[in-house]
Amino acid sequence: MSSILVVGKPNSGKSLLFNRLTGVNQKVANFPGVTVEIKTASFRKHILIDFPGTYSLDPISKDEQIAVDQFVDYISNKRVKGVLCMLDSTRLERSLVFALQAQKFALEADVPVVFALNMMDEIARVGETVDVENLERDLGCKVYAISTRQRQGLEELSEALDTLATDPELFLPASTLDLDFDPVVRAHQLHAKYGANVDRLLRTQNRLDRFFLSGIMGGIAFVLIMLLLFQSIFTWAVPLMDGVEAGVSWLSQFTTSHLSDGVFKDFLVDAVFGGVGSFLVFVPQIMVLTFIIGLLEDSGYLARASVICHRALSAAGVSGMSFVPYLSGFACAIPAMFAARTIASPKRRLLTILTIPLMSCSARLPVYSLIVLVLIPPTKVLGGLLDMRGVVFFGLYMLGIVAALVVSAMLSKFAVKNEEDVPFILELPPYRLPSFKPLIERSINSAKAFVKKAGNVIFVVTVLVWVLGYFPNGAGNLESSYLGMLGRIIEPIFAPLDLDWRYGVAILASFVAREVFVGTLGTMFGIDGADENIAGLAANVQADGLSMASGMALLVFYVLALQCASTLAVMRKEVGNNRIPVYSFIGYSLLAYVGAVITFQLVTLFA
Ligand SMILES: Nc1nc2c(ncn2[C@@H]2O[C@H](COP(=O)(O)OP(=O)(O)OP(=O)(O)O)[C@@H](O)[C@H]2O)c(=O)[nH]1
Numbered sequence: 001m002s003s004i005l006v007v008g009k010p011n012s013g014k015s016l017l018f019n020r021l022t023g024v025n026q027k028v029a030n031f032p033g034v035t036v037e038i039k040t041a042s043f044r045k046h047i048l049i050d051f052p053g054t055y056s057l058d059p060i061s062k063d064e065q066i067a068v069d070q071f072v073d074y075i076s077n078k079r080v081k082g083v084l085c086m087l088d089s090t091r092l093e094r095s096l097v098f099a100l101q102a103q104k105f106a107l108e109a110d111v112p113v114v115f116a117l118n119m120m121d122e123i124a125r126v127g128e129t130v131d132v133e134n135l136e137r138d139l140g141c142k143v144y145a146i147s148t149r150q151r152q153g154l155e156e157l158s159e160a161l162d163t164l165a166t167d168p169e170l171f172l173p174a175s176t177l178d179l180d181f182d183p184v185v186r187a188h189q190l191h192a193k194y195g196a197n198v199d200r201l202l203r204t205q206n207r208l209d210r211f212f213l214s215g216i217m218g219g220i221a222f223v224l225i226m227l228l229l230f231q232s233i234f235t236w237a238v239p240l241m242d243g244v245e246a247g248v249s250w251l252s253q254f255t256t257s258h259l260s261d262g263v264f265k266d267f268l269v270d271a272v273f274g275g276v277g278s279f280l281v282f283v284p285q286i287m288v289l290t291f292i293i294g295l296l297e298d299s300g301y302l303a304r305a306s307v308i309c310h311r312a313l314s315a316a317g318v319s320g321m322s323f324v325p326y327l328s329g330f331a332c333a334i335p336a337m338f339a340a341r342t343i344a345s346p347k348r349r350l351l352t353i354l355t356i357p358l359m360s361c362s363a364r365l366p367v368y369s370l371i372v373l374v375l376i377p378p379t380k381v382l383g384g385l386l387d388m389r390g391v392v393f394f395g396l397y398m399l400g401i402v403a404a405l406v407v408s409a410m411l412s413k414f415a416v417k418n419e420e421d422v423p424f425i426l427e428l429p430p431y432r433l434p435s436f437k438p439l440i441e442r443s444i445n446s447a448k449a450f451v452k453k454a455g456n457v458i459f460v461v462t463v464l465v466w467v468l469g470y471f472p473n474g475a476g477n478l479e480s481s482y483l484g485m486l487g488r489i490i491e492p493i494f495a496p497l498d499l500d501w502r503y504g505v506a507i508l509a510s511f512v513a514r515e516v517f518v519g520t521l522g523t524m525f526g527i528d529g530a531d532e533n534i535a536g537l538a539a540n541v542q543a544d545g546l547s548m549a550s551g552m553a554l555l556v557f558y559v560l561a562l563q564c565a566s567t568l569a570v571m572r573k574e575v576g577n578n579r580i581p582v583y584s585f586i587g588y589s590l591l592a593y594v595g596a597v598i599t600f601q602l603v604t605l606f607a
């Protein structure tokens, strides 16, 4: 099969086009450096290859390095039939710099190039145009004006790409084409001659920037937006969560009421519905979180937030470029570590990777939620504007962030050696109305991933816990079960937190995956409680009398602990050695334990 490369400036819409042409679901967002790895997918009878964006053929960051090395390799070794180079019509000059370099490199190797001039809808919106015909003539290669978002011009482009893959020679320009020029100068000239006048576009953008980037207002807006993020997890998701909870308990009653009492029924009620079911209750929150992060990304605000935070972040040894990886870390540490590739400075990138595990990922969300529901009553604060639970949630996330900054600052001072620093440069993407469909798809996918996890990891651990907790004496005899015996052995570890062995077991099990905590606890309470007790897990834990001090200690433990094998594996891949993930695991486990003990003492003292 023949392949076509899709290259171009960051944030020009390559991945969206790639998704539209191939039907895959590659991440798209409104800031530079979203794609950090090369992705391939089939397009008709051919292969399309989506590249990380680059500003020039002289890379400055790791993602650019990957793109440029691979680009050179693909072209020099003739591994592709042609190149599709993306131009952003709203930032024509910037996108032409790389495009001209890429064009020259490809044509010199006899690989044909076609250009797609994207975002034409935005140009049209302000009543402007681009002189496509003359641009095409001067470039000497085909230019297709398109709007990927509005699916305009995609048919024609698809046909052209199909032909490019089958008969590449048709797209080779006349041999007289002069390619000897300075790309920066030439990009400027071409833009001046044929580009759109984007002043009108910029005027609104600048007005928004004056607000969001101004000292005081910008700072207040930043805090409010972040607060809103956590509020919404609680307020928007709650009706959905109640729905899922009601559904699970209805299903549980429906399926088990026909069964006669016995091991099988106990298994269904305790392990399947009590364990896995109580974990599913938290899926809506994960969807809301993913949706809101997506909303922030797509609006263009994230890049501004990076600028606002740059000072504070760089004082702690990381950089404004770390903001986006950190925020992605709220969803999951793995993509966050990949996103850190956009950080040009190796030292700051390493520190970011090391501290990403402190960002509260969505796997912690069920754990936080459960304990917050148990400990904190749904009181309204600030005249009903905020919900106390949302505030505590915000606090937990903030604790993770503060811990990350402190750890980074310490490591930067004492452990990680200094290297030559690279300046912080970030192209601000335009403010844009988010397109909702991909965001909704993304949050549905996040839910699917979670449910899938419930189907394997969570299920396996839950069943194991149930078996150990049920036998040899059956339901209601958790204390004397095998699990109980095991629990007694580890009880002393958690005694300083005044947590009994059941919590100890749930914490240990959660080193497999954090969410297992909820499922495991659900199973144990299920075995222990009478069958008729179908109340939600939170109600059961509350009735069991979890104290404020122990609960808070648990929360702090989960904020700080690094309980995720996949994160460690990716960390190893990204830093290229075993030492760092091993130290991180040990370090964060100790930090979490000590943090929990201190919290317990403090809360006991003051409460
Ligand atoms: N208005 C408008 N927005 C578009 C169009 N095409 C893409 N976008 C938006 O542009 C942003 C960037 O799109 P991506 O596909 O992630 O860009 P990319 O070139 O892959 O970016 P990197 O992976 O960072 O190099 C997203 O917010 C898209 O929704 C278009 O034709 N019109």
Ligand SMILES: [Mg+2]
Pocket (backbone or CB within 6 Å): 014, 015, 016, 027, 028, 034, 035, 051, 052, 053
């Ligand atoms: Mg991309």
